[in-house]
Amino acid sequence: MTGSEHRIPSLAARESADNSETTDLERIVAAASDLALVLDASGVVTRVIVGGALSADAGVAGWEGRPIEETLVPEGRTKLIAAREALEAGRPLPSGLELTHVLGDGVERPMRYTMIPYGAGAMLLGRDQAGLAEQQRQLVDAQLTLERTYEAQREFDTRYRMLLRAVNDAVAFVSAGDGTIGDLNEPAAALLGGTREGLMGTRLAEALGDAAPDGLMDEIDRAATRDAREPVVAAADASGRGIAIAPQLFRAAGKRSYLCRLSDPDAEAGGAPGISADVSLLFERSTDAVVFATLSGEIATANEAFLDLVGAARLADLRGQNLAGFLGRGRVDLNVVAENARRAGTMRLYATRMVSELGAETPVEMSVTYLNDRTDPLLGLVIRDAARSEAVRAGPAPAAMESASSVMELVGSATLREIVAETTDVVEKMCIETAVQLTRNNRVAAAEMLGLSRQSLYVKLRKYGLLNYDPNET
Structure with a gap:
């Protein structure tokens, strides 16, 4: 047997071993990836290995012998060129190279590759991203749907708020479970004797006070289920002022609630005939100035007396x-009357001065009423010219004469400087007490009214022992 005969089986065995190794490598690559592409130095696909996630007829069989750029969308070609340049330059390769292929039927297939050097070219080991892309698409669709739902909910909420503010009827939403007031408008808050912010979250029975009938929610439930739907009458306070509650049951978000329309049965039964016309005529012909303004002071309407x-x-x-702009102390006067009227409902005989458009000043006394039975609460002010009253009071003034006499009696027993200082202290203390009383112990407003800084006011309060003075406790 010749030497060549001995070599021939050896070469055949070696080729068989190489083919076996190649087959095993392909199996490993196919198991480790969904799609593997072997590229030569020019970027032509020399081998396509399809894993389990992609079938053999997925449209990739015809890629062998074609440049890989022909199988990619334009964005993917740029990414691949940059990755190949990094591979040739020896720079670190990207950990995840996301490319999108265009299959034979025009369907796009996103893949995430890992590029490794292989021979003179490279090998791309890819994982199919179609499932992840579908999940991302569903997530985006869900997000868009959620945003549209949120916008619709916000639009609905805005319409609901505007409707609740626009209606003149007193309306309150009450939970059927515990009787809590979920929401109400300003007219309802006025009937219940409180503010909208203060009443929300409280129980309806608590808002009605001690005069609320026992088993109020049971009565409301029976009234809501009766065909006649006769209102439940409760008393808002100890004075016996009645409030009629007409409930309507509805269910929202699995919870039962009542839409309660509140009204004053005595007012609905009818007051004095023609009262509106009489009040309107009184407003027009009154010798006292009457003006309606918002809480910020913007004038809504006024009568002829106010114009004069x-x-x-x-x-x-x-x-x-x-x-x-027409008040003697400007914003200070407005803040004082608005705050006191809003807190107590009314304020009587507040003395100040009115300044006309020509700068003429007139001493006045005003009474203020807080009108919150509407969407936007108003201040109703009745202003009376106090110039004649001051003249009458300034005529015979025995008290002033007695004060002057008592001061003159000090002459001889004290120096002029001591007399003036003592008299000044008395007047200054009286002025500070008056300012604190008018502002209901609002020290900032009192300082503005007196033309002092806040620090100077506290110094004088400490000087006269008024630092802890609170007119609300007296």
Whole structure:
């Protein structure tokens, strides 16, 4: 047997071993990836290995012998060129190379590859991202649906708020479970004797007070289920002022609630005939100035007497102007009357001065009423010219004469400086006490009213022992 005969089986065995190793490598690659592509140095696909996630007829069989760029979308070609340049330059390769292939039927297939050097070219080991892309698409769709739902909910909530504010009827939403007031409008808050913010979250029985009938929610439930739907009448306070509650049952988000329409049965039964016309006529012909303004001071309407007082020619000239511009102490006066009226409902005989458009000052006394039975609460002010009253009071003034006599008696027993200092202290203390009383112990407003800084006011309060003085406790 010749040497060549001995070599031939050896070469055949070696080729068989190489083919076996190649087959095993392909199996490993196929098991480790969904798709593996072997590229030569020019980027032509020399081998396609399909894993379990992609079938053999997925449209990739015809890629062998074609440049890989022809199988990619334009964005993917740029990424692949950059990765191959990094491979040739010896730079670190990207850990995840995301490419999107275009299959034979035009379907796009996203893949995530790991590129490794292989021979003169490279090998791309890819994982199919179609499932992840579908999940991402579903997530985006869900997010868009959630945003659209949120926008619709916000629009609905805005419409609900506007409707609740616009209606003149007193309306409250009450939970059927525990009787808690979920929401209400300003007219309902006025009937219940509170504010909308203060009543929300409280029980309806607590809002009605001690005069609420026993088993109020049971009565409301029976009234809501009766065909006649006769209202439940409760008393809002000890004075016996009645409130009629007409409930309507509904269910939302699995919870039962009542839409309660509140009303004053005595007012509905009818008051004095023609009262609206009489009040309107009184407003027009009253010798006292009457003006309605918002809580911020913007004038809504006024009568002729107010026009005369401020020297305005037409009501149209006053609408939109701020009432503080016609008050002697400006914003200080407005804040004092607005805060006290909002807190107590009314404020009586507040003394100040009105300044006309020409700068003329008139001493006045005003009474203020807080009107919150509407969407936007108003201040109703009745202003009376106090110039004549001051003149009458300034006529015979025995008290002033007695004060002057008592001061003159000090002459001889004290120096002029001591007499003036003592008299000044008395007047200063009286002025500070008066300012604190008018502002209901609001030290900032009192300082503005007296023309002092806040620090100077506290110094004088400490000087006269008024630092802990609270007129609300007296």
